[in-house]
Amino acid sequence: MDYIISALGSVFSPMGLLMNLIGVVLGIIFGALPGLNGVVGVALLLPLTYGMQPAYGLIMLAGLYMGATYGGSISAILLNCPGTGEAACTALNGNPMARQGKAKDALYYSCLASGFGGLFGVIVMLFFTPVLARVALKFGPPELFLVSIMGLAVVGSLMGKSLAKGFFAVAFGLILSIVGMDVTSVNYRFTFGNVNLQAGLDLIPISVGFFAIAEMLNLLLSDSNMEIITDKFSEVKALAIAKDIIVRRWRILLKSSIIGTIIGILPGTGGAIASFISYGEAQRTSKESKMFGQGAPDGIVAPESANNAAVGGSFVPLLSLGIPGSATSAIIFGALTVHGMIPGPKLFSEHTSTMYALMIGLLVSTLLMVLIGVYGTPLFTKILRIKISYIIPAVIAFSLFGAFSARNSVFDVLLAVVFGLIGLVFKRASVPIAPVVLGMILGSMAEENLRQSMVIAAAKSVNLFSYIVLRPISIVIIVLIALLIWGNFKTRLRGDE
Amino acid sequence: MKRRAIIIGLMLCILASGALIAAGQSETPADYPTRNVSFLIPYNAGGGTDSLMRLLANAMEQDLGKSLVITNRAGGLGQVGLTELSAAKADGYTIGALSNLDHILVLLTGENVAYGYDSFEYLGAINTTANVLYANDANTGFKSVDDVVAYAKEHPGELTVSISGKTHIAEIALFEKAAGIDLTTVMQGSGNDSLAAVLGGHVDMALMDKNFVAQVQGMGVTPIVSFSADHISPIEDMPTLKDLGYDVATETYRVVVAPKGTPEEICQKLTDCMERVSSDPAFQEKMAGMSENYRWLDADAVKARLDQDYAMVEELLQEVPDAFN
Structure with missing residues (x-):
């Protein structure tokens, strides 16, 4: 009890609240700007926390992580430039809504769903960390391989009208994920003798190119002489949207939050995979499934609640086993060790009050995020009234800056430009772009886990197929994959009628 | 108006380059660092x-x-x-x-x-x-290097070891050479992935940093041997490969x-x-x-x-x- 009181003391002290607010605000900004994201933000602020009291530093970093996960949806909805991989799905329905004059609706859906998902993930982490961490360990290479296949199966929900173009896009993403050092054999692939390619293609310059630069070039070259993106605005209250979510969309909200938390807990995954999978699952069961891709609120609620739920989830294995659940929590791992806190079984018993401060701080971060999101929405939508001729250079400048800052690499800036042009071609040829990012994110995960499974199966002289399939969790995942594919199949059949 | 801007711009350029030249000239190693x-x-x-x-x-x-x-x-x-x-x-x-x-x-x-x-x-x-070799208790029951070597000699290639990074390939190869055994390495993306794999029993052993010793306590994983020549904190009491007669010392x-x-x-x-x-x-x-x-x-x-x-x-x-x- 003393621990909780001292934790509450640091969370609600003026310094604690200030650090939290700074973290959340910076997070939303980092998330919203194309090319910057939670990973970059946490890495940038990390050195600042070295001199702070551990609790404050952790609260700030965790708040930034939470805020950035939501922030990506703002630029996704308003400009069709998802600021982060997590928001790629949100753009698919958020931007059509904005163009229909329902930008505020979309932003409220995103913000409230993010808030619910965030709280859900943190509460699960607060109460079930030890149990869930044990379950996470049951996911070995075979299970993680199947999870990535499940993620790839979501492509059916992302591909739009043409099956061939959708598969082409996901295959393109998979090929991009191969470039660089092959983790399993530590040999280089497709580097063409270029040192810059040895580290592989980073997701940030590629997604900045595909999402932001390509979209801006597309706007620039579009035939219509529009000056602003849309002048249609419907007025809507946040409360009305909240009611709509709770009354009509609570199933999707809850299901996506659960999916997000589970995916977050699995090591080596993250919010982007969580939002893709929950998006696919939402489309399978939503009443609005036919409207997906044209402005379905369910298509915003699902990925946004899932990616924020993954934040809390990713802390579960980090705090209890010392295994980060996502790239961002891996950097927060660094912040812990700098303060002499070794993540693992003893972390809770040795640093109880700091851990409670982190978790309660995250609850506060989520609430701050919702407040900023709700009260900021009227302000954010003003972006739509800005002349396109101002928006395009600003977004491109931020994108190039973001591409550079991820790895301090001029080569990455070049990559962003090249992939911006490729993305433009994709857009003009109506090849969907989200599957490219899906393929890039899941390609290496699928490959690594499959090849680990192959090595282990060979060492134990068992058949690879039975090694992967004949495991309780594997069977569950395979059933889920079948349901996802069947769902897409059904939607497609219905669409043909 | 325009001419004035150009003149001011030119002056600024000259000033800036002058400052740069001055900075370049005044440098001697004794002053280091001046910036x-x-x-x-x-x-x-x-x-x-x-x-x-x-x-x-x-x-x-x-x-x-x-x-x-x-x-x-x-x-x-x-x-x-x-x-x-x-x-x-x-x-x-x-x-x-x-x-x-x-x-x-x-x-x-x-x-x-x-x-x-x-x-x-x-x-x-x-x-x-130092890196330490860890073994999963439920999979192996190994307590010492002798257990590892004895089992591996009878079952070549059957024991799986999680490693992360090319340096670990070298370290395991040195150990295999010194002990005359054959292990199967399973490459992971990071030390944390290795930890997850060995804690979950998906591999039999893992080569990881000595700092994981505290983390695996009570988790069904036993640290077996240190690869470093020196007995460093916090594993002063752990035997090293060198102690046991294997000619391997990496750090x-x-x-x-x-x-x-x-x-x-x-x-x-x-x-x-x-x-x-x-x-x-x-x-x-x-x-x-x-x-x-x-x-x-x-x-x-x-x-x-x-x-x-x-x-x-x-x-x-x-x-x-x-x-x-």
């Missing part, structure tokens, strides 16, 4: 090398009176960042860090390596660490380096500065807090130690040419 120093870390922010080097840089900038501006340029076992560092101006205003075995592996097995062993001035090293340490040709006086200044700040007990306490073991090697000592590691990996490659394929 901020760029410190290039060829690994990601938040990683082991990064955390330790940030701590060191922080202490050094207070000592030198100028900032050490850290840039992370990760990729290819440090090759990406070190390529940039080796090409930087050797004036002491760009320095960097590297990790011993990664560096040697890039030099001996990398592709298109634009620099050589002699492309850097090795200034000093402040830490040492990881981070070396501060400058591009070849950096004035000797400046190199000496940096080495002295490192020694001064790292000998402070408060600094060593901070290192201990990060589970880093303090060990000072000056420029000559670190070069000698690197030579030793270089020869070890070179010999391994001669005997087992396909160790990395």
